[in-house]
Amino acid sequence: MTVTELRPCTKTKYKVYLDGKFSFVLYKGELSRFGICEGAELSEDVTEKIRSEVLLKRAKLRALHLLADMDRTEASLREKLLQGFCPPDIAEEAIEYVRSFGYLDDTRFAENFVQSRQGTKSRQEIRAALLKKGVSEEAADRALEVCYDEREEAEAIRKLLRKKRFDPSCSQDRERQKIYGYLARKGFRYDLIRQVIQNCEDDA
Numbered sequence: 001m002t003v004t005e006l007r008p009c010t011k012t013k014y015k016v017y018l019d020g021k022f023s024f025v026l027y028k029g030e031l032s033r034f035g036i037c038e039g040a041e042l043s044e045d046v047t048e049k050i051r052s053e054v055l056l057k058r059a060k061l062r063a064l065h066l067l068a069d070m071d072r073t074e075a076s077l078r079e080k081l082l083q084g085f086c087p088p089d090i091a092e093e094a095i096e097y098v099r100s101f102g103y104l105d106d107t108r109f110a111e112n113f114v115q116s117r118q119g120t121k122s123r124q125e126i127r128a129a130l131l132k133k134g135v136s137e138e139a140a141d142r143a144l145e146v147c148y149d150e151r152e153e154a155e156a157i158r159k160l161l162r163k164k165r166f167d168p169s170c171s172q173d174r175e176r177q178k179i180y181g182y183l184a185r186k187g188f189r190y191d192l193i194r195q196v197i198q199n200c201e202d203d204a
Contacts, residue, residue, distance in 0.1 A: 001018040001041070001042045001047065002018065002040070002041055003018060003037065003038055003039060003040045003041075003042060004020050004038070005017035006031070006036070006037070006038055009025060009085070012028050013025050013027055014026060014027075014028065014031060015085065016031075018047075022085075023087070024051075024055055024085070024087055024090075025085040026050070026054065030050075030054060034046055034050060051090065055087065055090045056093055058086075059081060059086050059090045059093070060093075060094045060097050060098070062084060062094070063077060063081065063094040063095065063098045063103075064098060064103065066080050066081075067098060067103050071108075071109055072104070072109070073106050073109050073133045073135055074095060074099070074104055074106055074134065075134020075135075076133060077095060077098075078092075078095060079134075081094060081095075106135050106136070106139050107139055107143065109133075110130055110135050110139050110140055110142070110143035111143045111147050113126070113129070113130060113135075113143070114126055114130075114143045114144055114147040114148055115147050118147070118148055118149060118153065119152045119155050119156055119159070120156050120159060121156060121186075122153060122156065122186050122187035122188045123144060123148055123153060123187065124187025124188075125186060125187045126144065128187075130143070153192060154192060154195070154196050157183060157188055157193060157196045158196060158200070160182075160183065160186070161196070161197070161200065166179050168197045168200045176197075179197075180193055180194075
């Protein structure tokens with residue numbers, strides 16, 4: 001393979017193009033170590049050495065650092081690695097590496113996510129957020145089934161009512177319809193909204 005271009009991406013890092021296609025990123029010192037310059041020919045042995053000794057090692061360390069910083073989904077970790085110009089096949093190996101040690105677990109992530117938000121968000125909102133983060137529908141639904149407590153959803157409604165300063169005992173029909181619509185758009189079920197508001201009236 002021929003090194004057709006070296007394109008700077010920072011002061012110390014370069015994108016390496018082989019046979020006209022972007023292949024990987026190396027630091028300036030690594031370019032010297034492997035004798036990489038425009039027009040140079042790279043043997044399969046050298047490219048494999050770069051892959052195993054530099055790129056894969058770097059991707060594993062990067063994955064561990066990202067997970068130490070915060071818990072992530074597999075999709076989120078993959079996106080971060082690819083954003084750092086990690087080759088897709090290297091990214092997958094790094095993901096498998098951290099998964100093998102239990103550092104990456106979408107089921108655990110989904111359950112923790114549900115538990116941390118169920119007192120402030122509706123079931124529907126939490127599910128949508130999990131899917132957006134790349135959690136599968138199956139894993140999201142399982143986490144909600146295992147962890148979500150309807151009592152917490154009722155508490156979330158009460159918090160929103162307090163935030164909106166809604167007093168059901170002295171509210172007008174128009175105001176009541178408005179708050180029902182607001183809560184429904186947030187994904188709360190109509191029957192639960194009605195039950196919570198009724199209980200607030202009874203407690204007043």
